[in-house]
Amino acid sequence: MEPEDFDSEDKEILSWDINDVKLPQDVKKIDWFQEWPDSYEKYIYSSEDRSAQRHLSSWAMRNTNNHNSRILKKSCLGVVVCSRDCSAKEGRKIYLRPAICDKARQKQQRKLCPNCDGPLKLIPCRGHGGFPVTNFWRHEGRFIFFQSKGEHDHPKPETKMEAEARRTVKKVQVASSSVSLKLNRAPEAKVTFPHVCSEPDGNSPPLWWGSRFLQPLTYKTVKTKALDISPKTAQLMKVVTIRRGMKTPGSVANETPQEPHLGIPQAGWSYDFSPPQNALDPLSQQIPVEPPSAKTGCLPLWPSPGPDLYEEKVHMEFNSYYPPPTCHSPQEDPFLFSYTSYPHHQYSLPGKSSKWNFDEEMRYMGLDHYNNEMLLNLSFKMNPI
């Protein structure tokens, strides 16, 4: 839309700056939460929007002190890449999410590339006049104003949830190794989620669930309890499960998910095992009158998961179509090869009338209680004794 298409009132709404003494108050349109804001963008979110409340972004943004308690400022940390610029299968590159915490980031940089064991390298963001891109957040009444300055000059890192899930997988690996040792079995225990990873239906789970979990070995089943899997871990597994191409009643959105866009590395694809845009606390949010729009023409993936996501997801409503994750060879290495610009999908708006609880959803899918078999029986593939 061109500026002249707006009337003066709209112009006023659009012309605000985060530093203005007064911000628009008669906001008629609130925006969908934008997961990947880039360039010089401004959004007005509902103060009920959980993602906005948490000042989330899929870019790795850290708090920056601007000596202004009314406006929260965050600056971009860039992306962590392999210093050898190694490629995984299909030319995929490593784009890790820089740890936000300084200490954790230093620790992270001492680690090795999950793909080739080469050193990792942090590519700083210099998208704002040589400085990192900055994001500003300001709460005013019923709205949360957002403004970004600068254009990211680096690939997108993995999302917060991807990073979190990767860590979780690692934990499971460690736990499984530990159990393995305790059981005095084979040196390397392998975990699998039988109903998730092993189906040859073209809907393999994220890459990093990969090969070492999937080798066709004889296995013994060990109760989750033995692994001491935390509720959060279980939820993450659940998330992956949920996203395996499930359609839900009331879904009016895309019946045919778009194929991943296999473009340049920066515009490749990533695993989107996240909830849809409106899955996060949908009923408590004001529903934006406009569908999300990105300059790419794609829709945002989802409101980045707030910490409550794990709790909320259990109760979330499934009024949308979850595109199946991209198929990947089960032989792939179980680490992150983050591709950005995942084809975003259109999700239908939630409505109270179509509220489903999680169990109902699972029954609909023939997965009572999200498939006890899968979640409660983590199968350890043990090497033969």
Place this chain on the structure above:
DNA sequence: AAATGCGGGGTAA
């Protein structure tokens, strides 16, 4: 353990 937010303090233009 990390993420997040706050605010003191420093530097440079």
Place this chain on the structure above:
DNA sequence: TTACCCCGCATTT
């Protein structure tokens, strides 16, 4: 003054 950055601390996840 403005706009960065670094750091420690406290709280939350």
